[in-house]
Amino acid sequence: MADPDLNLLLALDALLAEGSVVKAAKRLGLSDSAMxxxxxxxxDATGDPLLVRAxxxxxxxxxxxxxxxxxxxLTEEARAVLRPAAGIDIARLERSFTLRASESFIEVFAARLVTRVTAxxxxxxxxxAPRPDRDVQALRDGRVDLEIGAHFETAPELKVQSLLRDRLVCAVRDGHPLTQHKVLTPDLYAAGRHVVTSRGGRLREPVDDALAALGLTRTVVAVVPSFPAALAIVRASDLIALVSEGQVAAGSAGIRxxxxxVAMDDVTVLQMxxxxxxxxxxxxxxxxQVLAACREGP
Structure with missing residues (x-):
């Protein structure tokens, strides 16, 4: 059996409301003969005359x-489905959202975001949720509402917005031998021992390419998955870490x-x-709310 022509519902609604072929035709912008x-x-469809002459x-x-x-x-419900979504009362909204972000982002911005949202x-x-990798399948599957971070796998259908720009800085503990120098030179930096931040366990970073161009290499003795972990090691040792300036500005006592x-590009943090x-x-x-939390002062 063929599906019914749902346009007939609109016509039937107009006919039953107006009780007139002429008025129903005018209401729907049709000719009298078409109506x-x-x-x-x-x-024919209903097996009933519906409107009869009196x-x-x-x-x-x-x-x-x-x-x-x-x-x-039925016709009003269909019209509602095809209208743009109406505004919502945020104060009455009951919903959960999953945000996948790095430990660093969560440490710096989660409290600020939660305060804004709950207010x-x-x-x-x-x-x-943590970001164990750069894969965006969780967004496609609907398991995650927002991905937040500096690096993503490319996916042409996904939407992306820039949240903030940050830069990487060299971090050491208070009293570290490097603090005796007014200027950190490439040679001094490369001569130290380093802790690297990498979720995938990679030893080499773009800074190593910049050092190599100067004929320098550095010694990596530890790899950790997040900036907070790197700072915890730096605070308790003479190791050097390359960390987000925003991470340190958010509060890292005992860190210089x-x-x-060497020249390094700024880091752009995105939401997708x-x-x-x-x-x-x-x-x-x-x-x-995420954008405002990222751009308001600490």
Missing amino acids: SRTLARLR GRGLVPTPRAIALRERVHG EAPGVLLRF TFPLP WHPRHDADPAHRWLRG
Whole structure:
């Protein structure tokens, strides 16, 4: 059996509301003859005359009267489905969001973000999940609402927004031998022993390429997955770490920093989401909260 023509519902709603072929045609922007043909199709589809002549006008049959409210409700629901999403009352929103971010981002920005969100939407739950890799499949699957970080796998359909720019600095403990120098030179930096931050366990970073161009290499003695872990080691040793300046500014007692003695690009932190959420008012509000949390002062 062929699917029914759902356009007939709109015509039936207009006919039952107006009780007139002429008025229903005008309401839908059709000619009188087109509406008459539509009424004939409706009669065939329902097996009922629906509107019958009474003097100079038309009156509904019992079947038409029984259908009137139901048909109107169906057409209104269809119109609502096809309208843009209405604004939402954020204060009454009850929803959970999963944000996948690095430990560093969570340490610096999570408290600020949670404070903003709970102040406006006490019914919202934020789930912070670690980023064990750069794969974006979790976004595509709907398991994650937002990916936040500096590096992603490319995926042309995903939406991306820049949150902030940061730079890498050299971090050592208070009292470290390097603190006796007013300027950190490439030779002094390379001569130290280093802890590297890498979720994948990589030993080599872009700074090593910059040092190699100067004929220098550094000695790496530890690899950890996050900036907070690197700073914890630095605080208790004479190792040197390359960390986000924002991470240190957020509060790292006992740490001294130096500008890197070689040129390095700034780091851009992004948030990324799947297009299915792009027009969702609640998700759009969340993205605005993340952006504001990243850009407000510490």
